[in-house]
Amino acid sequence: MSTTGRSPGPRSTATSGSWLRFRPPRYGFGGGPIGRLPEPVGDALAQATIDSAYGAGIRYFDTAPRHGLGASERRLGEALSRHPRRDYLVSTRAGELIVDGKLEYDFSADGLLRSLAASLDRMGLEAVDLVLVDQAEQCWEKVCPVLRELRDQGAIKAFGVTTRKPDELAPLVRETDLDVVLLSGRYTLLDQSAGPLLHLCRERGVAVIAGGVFGSGLLSGQASAAADPDLVILSQRIAAVCEQYGVSLPQAALAFPVRHPAITSILVGAASPAEIRSDAKLVRQAVPPDLWRELSDQGLINAV
Template sequence: MTAPSQLLSPRIMTRFRPPRFGLDGSPIGELPGPDGDAIATATIDAAYQAGIRFFVTSPLYGRGQSERRFGTALARRPRGEFLVSTKVGRLADGSVDFSADGIKRSLVESSDRLELDVDLVFLDDPGEHTQQALDEAYPVLRELREQGAITAIGAAMDDWRLLDRFVRDTDLNAVLLAGQYSLLDRSAAPLLDRCQARGVAAIVSGVLTPQVLQTDRPEHATDAATILARRISAVCERYGVSLPQAALAFPGRHPAVTSVLIGAASQAEIRADAALVRQSVPAALWNDEELLRLLD
């Protein structure tokens, strides 16, 4: 699943490239009721059948339910065929612990729920605990990577500036950015430029926003995101491309972006997203002068 390591700079950086699309495990963890487990397994199976081989979960997703469900569904698959990641620092019970012992405990608990070895481990949105994450949590993960216990280290946040600090000051393999780089919001471009320079894989989530998925975008709308979505959609339609299709394809145009995460809680959602992914976007769309002005 991963490319060979190589020396990218005087600091040791691992070239880590997860698959182009991944399944975000948050909706999987939130599936309710007695049928939740069965629906989760069917959804993950549909994702696998659609070619998805990258699965992102967390102790927080359904208080551990997401990890358990991924472990159950993936147990029947050859382990060398897929990559699984989880997060540390925020535990299943909602507590926050970025201490060295807390990170070790979190990983043990996640591995027990998954019943799988974890490939990629993300520091989960440390926020006010950033210094502790840098001083205590990150060194633990770095040691585990050096021992071969995990393949890669990442940081996951919705604040691109804080992620930029981690890319600058540590030897991360990957970042997971929630929002802030999509057709409607490209504010995180400086972070992606740094990731490209440092050889850090950028994983993007949250590209199928409500404004992108909305089928009726009224002319009288006043919010900037809906107005921009309507204008970009009009350009896309001239090329036979839907706005969701373009939104899924857009992040990967930046060379640092290796993966886009898709959230789904049913087989139907996976199949719909897979159909969008399979449809090619004409190169002419990305060179359209009106679209370039809208994206500027």
């Protein structure tokens, strides 16, 4: 096994995403909310929500041990067991161990493999398609060789990292052969701070999955009282422009990230069948290009 996190050789660049090594479906289901559903209704509601996502055509499902301390993985596995394995993709996190009912991080080779084995057991799967690692910026030298070997052996299709700090991730994208970046809340209608990283990912052939597209609820009408006042004002200004074009704010929030050529997929979390059906309906509705031009002209979003 290689002992370095750097790429074993040069990686070609291109200007089209058609050559990506791994391309997830355009829309995916984020499994965080179903992990937090309380009992006694949690299991049944999670099953119904996942069934609704599948019925709406979603075939990519993301989860993690930390979501409900394994509940999300278990519930997802139970729901997906009714469908042919070849028909959907699953991603989870490695390095997240549940020990005595508590979450522990272990990014050693042993920790990564044990956490992945536990995840597979909870989901009832023989393999996942994509393995992601959170908080990887400081430990990538030991993480990358393990995940690369799993990929090269065919145990997984791809590996990557999740981040809320796009500036810190640039060296990993530039110097290693990771396949995927899951970007949480850093390329939305309210925050385009990941722009430089997206450009680099496109150059390096790295697929980008956008999560947190609703801006902590500000773009879906579920903002908390503690929301940043400046972002509240920005969301209101964007909503006013959207209304002029007959587009709802949640509809625009779902459509915005995939305008960028580096972003292959978005994740949408849901805790009820009605919620996922609503989101699935929104992503099928076209957004007029003039809306994006107007928002850009008013300085409310950055040009792509």
